[in-house]
Amino acid sequence: MNRRSFLLSASGAAAHPLLTSAFPVKSSLLYAAQQSPSKVAADHSLTIKPCTIEISPGVNIKTVAYNGLIPGPLLRLRQGVPVTIDVTNECPSEEIVHWHGLTTDSFNDGAMEEGSPMIPPGATLRYNLKPDPAGTRWYHTHVMAGENIEIGPYTGQYGFLIVDGHKHPGHYDHEVFLAIHYWAPELLLMKNVVQAPNPKHPPMRGWHVQYKYATMNQHRLGAGEPLRVKHGQRVLLRLLNANASENIEIALPGHTFKVVAMDGNSVPNQKEVEVLSIAVGERVDAIVEMKSPGVWIFGSTDEDERQMGLGIVIEYAGKSGKPVWVDPKPVPWDYTQFASNAPAQAPAETIVLSMKNVGRRKDAKFATWAMNGMAWPDIEYMKVKYGKRYRLVFKNDSDTDHSMHLHRHTFEVVTIGDRQIKGLMKDCVNTAPFQTVTIDFVADNPGDTLLHCHMAQHAD
Numbered sequence: 001m002n003r004r005s006f007l008l009s010a011s012g013a014a015a016h017p018l019l020t021s022a023f024p025v026k027s028s029l030l031y032a033a034q035q036s037p038s039k040v041a042a043d044h045s046l047t048i049k050p051c052t053i054e055i056s057p058g059v060n061i062k063t064v065a066y067n068g069l070i071p072g073p074l075l076r077l078r079q080g081v082p083v084t085i086d087v088t089n090e091c092p093s094e095e096i097v098h099w100h101g102l103t104t105d106s107f108n109d110g111a112m113e114e115g116s117p118m119i120p121p122g123a124t125l126r127y128n129l130k131p132d133p134a135g136t137r138w139y140h141t142h143v144m145a146g147e148n149i150e151i152g153p154y155t156g157q158y159g160f161l162i163v164d165g166h167k168h169p170g171h172y173d174h175e176v177f178l179a180i181h182y183w184a185p186e187l188l189l190m191k192n193v194v195q196a197p198n199p200k201h202p203p204m205r206g207w208h209v210q211y212k213y214a215t216m217n218q219h220r221l222g223a224g225e226p227l228r229v230k231h232g233q234r235v236l237l238r239l240l241n242a243n244a245s246e247n248i249e250i251a252l253p254g255h256t257f258k259v260v261a262m263d264g265n266s267v268p269n270q271k272e273v274e275v276l277s278i279a280v281g282e283r284v285d286a287i288v289e290m291k292s293p294g295v296w297i298f299g300s301t302d303e304d305e306r307q308m309g310l311g312i313v314i315e316y317a318g319k320s321g322k323p324v325w326v327d328p329k330p331v332p333w334d335y336t337q338f339a340s341n342a343p344a345q346a347p348a349e350t351i352v353l354s355m356k357n358v359g360r361r362k363d364a365k366f367a368t369w370a371m372n373g374m375a376w377p378d379i380e381y382m383k384v385k386y387g388k389r390y391r392l393v394f395k396n397d398s399d400t401d402h403s404m405h406l407h408r409h410t411f412e413v414v415t416i417g418d419r420q421i422k423g424l425m426k427d428c429v430n431t432a433p434f435q436t437v438t439i440d441f442v443a444d445n446p447g448d449t450l451l452h453c454h455m456a457q458h459a460d
């Protein structure tokens with residue numbers, strides 16, 4: 001190993017800690033973490049604790065959330081201004097918080113694979129962040145759930161983290177935050193190959209996670225207060241798919257979404273669309289001009305998912321009545337419409353990664369998903385050098401979506417299938433079944449960096 005090189009890992013000196021212990025908790029760092037809260041109060045504090053939330057009348061979900069809130073408290077930070085966040089773990093098992101989309105260091109990033117410490121039960125860990133880049137970021141647990149679908153990303157541990165910096169790319173009168181999550185997961189065994197209820201999903205086989213309910217923020221469709229708007233208002237929707245494993249597609253009849261940012265980053269082409277697809281982990285900032293007075297359902301394009309609760313009522317001032325839904329024209333989702341239509345800068349090196357289901361490990365319920373045949377922790381590190389531009393080719397050799405997330409860096413999407421594009425900056429990108437998506441990133445943030453699919457069963 002070239003000691004001067006950084007991998008999407010960059011540990012350097014000693015034998016790689018990740019290969020010698022299950023979790024590379026550096027003892028001095030853990031000590032520092034446990035001792036961390038000093039007498040000086042942190043700028044923000046979060047408590048991870050069990051709670052019960054009523055998502056619709058009589059439907060109570062027992063989960064774990066930050067400060068007992070769904071989503072967690074909105075963290076609104078100034079770009080480049082250092083902050084401290086104390087996180088107290090009141091749960092019986094270890095926890096960890098990932099600051100998704102921030103270019104932080106490996107210790108504070110909140111991924112045990114990078115060497116970030118876990119927060120033991122009862123302990124408080126102080127995270128030190130220098131919020132960057134500006135935009136719609138979020139925070140969530142990075143605990144690996146495996147077959148325990150009661151923990152990790154299946155819980156309510158997610159919240160918005162907004163980094164305010166440059167002027168927002170949209171012009172708007174009112175700002176609304178909506179985080180989407182599915183609840184009450186169940187493990188089902190499909191003895192034979194079964195077509196999913198939603199034809200957009202691949203056939204199901206073996207063990208499979210199915211959800212009973214869905215919410216936008218805390219409530220199911222129709223259960224919470226409607227989103228009250230006025231005719232002529234321009235509403236900025238900050239949308240987050242905080243699901244453990246399901247991509248979503250949403251629409252608002254009679255209106256269009258002007259997409260101004262994806263994963264918090266301004267898009268080169270602010271296109272208006274009728275339907276938004278948001279993969280697991282992704283965010284969309286969209287402006288909706290309120291120009292069709294009435295009472296509408298803003299929700300999933302899939303009726304079963306609206307029944308689960310995926311939606312919210314939008315009510316114009318002075319209007320009342322039963323909320324209206326109208327199916328949109330089906331249009332395949334196309335990232336390229338928000339990008340510039342030109343080839344991106346050439347990279348220094350290209351790395352091809354084939355994502356594939358490689359079967360089940362003995363006694364495992366879920367299939368093992370691998371990149372180039374390797375699955376954590378039995379992997380080779382991709383070594384990258386500081387300052388160089390790298391191209392990662394995500395070759396989806398499977399019949400299911402993968403929402404690929406790179407930690408601690410922002411990447412540029414440079415091809416979707418055969419289309420070359422430029423200027424679409426993201427931190428998660430979906431690869432459709434058997435599609436190839438290519439991204440470039442500059443290795444400008446030394447330290448171990450995790451690359452993974454954001455869909456829980458694939459990541460685990």
Ligand SMILES: [Cu+2]
Binds near residue numbers: 369402403453458459
């Ligand atoms: Cu995946």
